[in-house]
Amino acid sequence: MRADRAPAGEPAARSVGPLRALLRAKARMLANYRRSDAGGWRRVSALLVFGLAFWFGLWAGAEWFLSRVVEIEPIGVSMVRRLLSMVLLFVFSILGFSSLVAAFSTYYLAEDLRLLMSKPIPAYALFTARFVENTLSASWMTLVFASPFFIALGRVMQARPDYYAVMGLVLVGLAVIPSALATILSLIVTFPFSARRARQVLVFLGTGLLAVGFVLLRELEPERFLNPDARAPMLEALEPLQSAEQAWLPSTWALDALWSRIGPRVTAGGQPVLTLLSGAAAAFFIAGWAFRLMHRRAFSKAQEGMDLREELGERRRRGRGRSLARLVAQREARRGGPSFWQVMAAKDRRSWLRDTTQWSQALLILALIAIYVVNFRYIRSVGDTGIISRNGLHFTNLALSAFVAVAVCARFAFPAISLEGRAFWLVLRSPQPLEAVLRAKWRALAFPLLLLVNVLVVTTNASLEAGWLLTLTASIVASVIAAGVLGVALGLGARYPRFAIDNAAKIATGFGGVIFMVAGITLALGAVIASAQPTLTLVRAIEQGYPPTPRALAWALPLGLMTLGLPLWVGRRSLNWGARKLRERGI
Amino acid sequence: MSAPAMIRVSGLRKTYGRFEAVKGLDFEVRPGEVFGFLGPNGAGKTTTMRMITGLLLPSAGSIEIDGHDVLREAEAAKAVTGFIPDRPYIYEKLTAFEFLDFVGGLHGLSWREIATRGRELLETFALGEWADALIETFSHGMKQRLVFCAALLPRPRLLVVDEPMVGLDPRGAKLVKSVFRDLCADGELSVFLSTHTLEVAEEVCDRIAILRRGEIIAMGTMDELRSRSAAEQAALEDIFLQLTEEARES
Numbered sequence: 001m002r003a004d005r006a007p008a009g010e011p012a013a014r015s016v017g018p019l020r021a022l023l024r025a026k027a028r029m030l031a032n033y034r035r036s037d038a039g040g041w042r043r044v045s046a047l048l049v050f051g052l053a054f055w056f057g058l059w060a061g062a063e064w065f066l067s068r069v070v071e072i073e074p075i076g077v078s079m080v081r082r083l084l085s086m087v088l089l090f091v092f093s094i095l096g097f098s099s100l101v102a103a104f105s106t107y108y109l110a111e112d113l114r115l116l117m118s119k120p121i122p123a124y125a126l127f128t129a130r131f132v133e134n135t136l137s138a139s140w141m142t143l144v145f146a147s148p149f150f151i152a153l154g155r156v157m158q159a160r161p162d163y164y165a166v167m168g169l170v171l172v173g174l175a176v177i178p179s180a181l182a183t184i185l186s187l188i189v190t191f192p193f194s195a196r197r198a199r200q201v202l203v204f205l206g207t208g209l210l211a212v213g214f215v216l217l218r219e220l221e222p223e224r225f226l227n228p229d230a231r232a233p234m235l236e237a238l239e240p241l242q243s244a245e246q247a248w249l250p251s252t253w254a255l256d257a258l259w260s261r262i263g264p265r266v267t268a269g270g271q272p273v274l275t276l277l278s279g280a281a282a283a284f285f286i287a288g289w290a291f292r293l294m295h296r297r298a299f300s301k302a303q304e305g306m307d308l309r310e311e312l313g314e315r316r317r318r319g320r321g322r323s324l325a326r327l328v329a330q331r332e333a334r335r336g337g338p339s340f341w342q343v344m345a346a347k348d349r350r351s352w353l354r355d356t357t358q359w360s361q362a363l364l365i366l367a368l369i370a371i372y373v374v375n376f377r378y379i380r381s382v383g384d385t386g387i388i389s390r391n392g393l394h395f396t397n398l399a400l401s402a403f404v405a406v407a408v409c410a411r412f413a414f415p416a417i418s419l420e421g422r423a424f425w426l427v428l429r430s431p432q433p434l435e436a437v438l439r440a441k442w443r444a445l446a447f448p449l450l451l452l453v454n455v456l457v458v459t460t461n462a463s464l465e466a467g468w469l470l471t472l473t474a475s476i477v478a479s480v481i482a483a484g485v486l487g488v489a490l491g492l493g494a495r496y497p498r499f500a501i502d503n504a505a506k507i508a509t510g511f512g513g514v515i516f517m518v519a520g521i522t523l524a525l526g527a528v529i530a531s532a533q534p535t536l537t538l539v540r541a542i543e544q545g546y547p548p549t550p551r552a553l554a555w556a557l558p559l560g561l562m563t564l565g566l567p568l569w570v571g572r573r574s575l576n577w578g579a580r581k582l583r584e585r586g587i
Numbered sequence: 588m589s590a591p592a593m594i595r596v597s598g599l600r601k602t603y604g605r606f607e608a609v610k611g612l613d614f615e616v617r618p619g620e621v622f623g624f625l626g627p628n629g630a631g632k633t634t635t636m637r638m639i640t641g642l643l644l645p646s647a648g649s650i651e652i653d654g655h656d657v658l659r660e661a662e663a664a665k666a667v668t669g670f671i672p673d674r675p676y677i678y679e680k681l682t683a684f685e686f687l688d689f690v691g692g693l694h695g696l697s698w699r700e701i702a703t704r705g706r707e708l709l710e711t712f713a714l715g716e717w718a719d720a721l722i723e724t725f726s727h728g729m730k731q732r733l734v735f736c737a738a739l740l741p742r743p744r745l746l747v748v749d750e751p752m753v754g755l756d757p758r759g760a761k762l763v764k765s766v767f768r769d770l771c772a773d774g775e776l777s778v779f780l781s782t783h784t785l786e787v788a789e790e791v792c793d794r795i796a797i798l799r800r801g802e803i804i805a806m807g808t809m810d811e812l813r814s815r816s817a818a819e820q821a822a823l824e825d826i827f828l829q830l831t832e833e834a835r836e837s
Binding site (some may be wrong): 329334346350423431 | 661672
């Protein structure tokens with residue numbers, strides 16, 4: 001007999017089904033976000049404003065770009081179709097990757113799963129609830145920020161209202177299929193390996209593939225669409241992509257569904273969109289079947305953190321682990337003691353090298369640098385056309401190097417405090433002021449960051465044949481900016497820590513990360529702009545032999561001081577402010 | 588003249604918005620004393636401990652550790668205090684010995700001191716053969732024992748322990764109790780501990796304070812608490828239940 005059945009004579013209590021209960025709990029958690037101290041209504045509002053501004057910016061940019069492309073006679077419309085094909089393939093790949101990353105957490109590693117797995121929840125309800133969660137968490141951001149392109153496409157092609165309805169269905173299909181495939185893959189892979197290991201390997205490989213794909217896309221230089229002379233080779237390069245329009249690829253079904261509503265001849269649009277939606281439904285049911293078949297055993301395996309302990313115990317027995325006596329002897333042979341920043345740096349270095357989930361960050365940075373180098377060729381060719389002066393080119397290049405510094409700081413410096421995680425009480429308990437903790441992190445990160453920025457600046461300046469003086473000033477300015485931005489990243493990372501997050505890659509994507517990106521870019525741009533007049537005055541005086549006029553000097557001195565002083569001052573203030581706020585916050 | 592108190596808490600308050608978690612506490616912990624802090628869930632024990640260890644700033648009042656004000660001389664106060672939280676979150680990607688290196692470095696110990704003291708503590712807490720294993724492979728009890736090693740490494744004068752027996756097996760629990768007794772008997776250490784295991788409190792504490800809804804409702808030795816509850820032969824469990832029940836009714 002069911003326990004929730006009402007006794008005779010009493011009105012029947014409405015039973016909350018397990019699926020509904022699971023989904024409602026998640027919805028409530030989301031709704032309560034604004035009530036929590038960590039969230040707060042102001043923070044949500046600020047995020048919304050930033051997000052909307054960015055969304056409308058994307059929309060305007062996409063509409064401008066597409067309207068230029070479509071006007072190219074006689075191949076404009078054909079090029080738009082190829083562009084759409086590329087975008088859909090790219091979106092589908094991104095969704096596949098993010099669904100796979102999220103799947104391991106959603107189905108095996110999430111903290112609430114131990115509770116849920118101990119409850120009598122039917123497999124269909126657990127699967128459906130987790131599937132909805134996985135699909136939404138993995139795809140909402142990509143779809144929200146991809147949608148301006150599709151809306152702009154509809155407007156440029158003067159699509160009828162039903163195009164937008166089809167677009168909504170296509171986005172749903174594009175989110176569901178990768179999520180279902182990721183579910184199936186995670187179940188299969190977790191069968192022989194533990195979930196943690198499988199996620200680490202797949203995330204690492206996935207990020208690598210994504211980075212390579214991104215660089216290849218940049219190699220195509222889509223901006224050549226707007227350049228009539230360069231269009232022919234561009235179209236040749238896109239040929240392989242067109243052949244990627246395979247009938248079995250969901251992105252091709254999405255392409256056909258959308259194009260059927262906007263092409264020169266609007267065809268009956270039902271069939272392609274039905275193909276996509278029935279494919280999504282089939283993928284969902286197959287994933288559900290696989291879940292039912294394999295999840296219990298795979299989940300059990302995911303809990304086997306013990307296998308690592310056994311493995312290490314075995315290694316110790318085989319004599320590969322160092323004995324306590326040997327460890328003690330190694331340390332006793334050393335004189336003095338470790339300094340505070342050295343122990344912090346050693347701890348961070350060891351943790352980073354042993355945590356494979358963080359390696360993907362390094363791949364992203366490598367991809368960013370590769371994109372910078374690839375784009376640099378384009379910047380140089382713009383300089384050759386005379387559209388931008390050589391000086392303008394120099395400062396554009398300097399600004400781009402500063403952006404690389406901001407991006408590197410967002411990935412490595414901003415999360416530095418959050419990565420202490422729940423173990424942060426140890427650092428907070430040490431007899432060192434929090435300012436010293438942040439300074440230690442600054443010191444450990446400054447050298448590799450300055451090295452990277454200087455390598456970029458010096459090599460690109462050499463390529464621009466900028467001369468020793470411009471290269472030297474650019475190197476000094478870039479170093480000062482990098483040092484300052486690093487301070488801002490650590491300070492804001494301390495102000496907006498995310499200690500409980502399980503994925504290092506997500507730390508910089510929150511509210512604090514957005515604030516840092518805006519602050520870092522503003523600071524970097526401000527310093528580059530301020531550096532222009534003093535740099536040019538110096539170059540004219542030393543390289544060209546024109547003594548500076550009193551008026552030029554009156555501008556150059558304060559601006560020069562500002563360029564060198566402001567980033568360092570802001571960085572230092574941010575560092576101390578972040579430490580103070582973290583102390584006030586406590587844990 | 589008597590020695591200064593190891594902990595002196597005066598008018599200590601902590602509020603979260605309109606909610607007052609700790610309502611004006613006043614107490615002292617003497618050198619060499621094991622002081623127990625008992626109370627039902629939500630009484631404010633962990634909040635008080637976090638304020639004493641400098642993890643949380645008080646809303647009002649003062650805390651002195653070995654004569655150092657926790658707010659004005661935070662680093663000096665932290666230098667003489669060891670802390671063992673109830674949930675031992677530590678850097679999982681370090682080995683046990685690297686973790687001790689790290690904690691020793693935070694306290695400015697020399698390599699030699701870290702090595703000799705580290706070995707002594709790891710062997711005492713039966714972790715010697717795991718010295719070079721990653722902490723992520725440790726069980727909860729092993730992590731808890733490693734946190735004890737780390738807390739005792741810089742030879743603190745005060746040990747603040749939140750739920751010392753959580754996760755420990757009977758052998759580990761017995762070891763911890765004997766470490767408390769030995770170190771406090773030598774006068775090297777004072778212990779301020781909170782626990783729900785009333786037998787532990789009864790066995791090792793010299794004095795006990797019972798907290799309820801952010802206020803101390805009783806404080807003293809076991810005999811003093813018995814006389815207050817008018818139950819001469821009562822165990823701590825009975826006294827605790829009686830006093831907290833009385834406070835609830837009043």
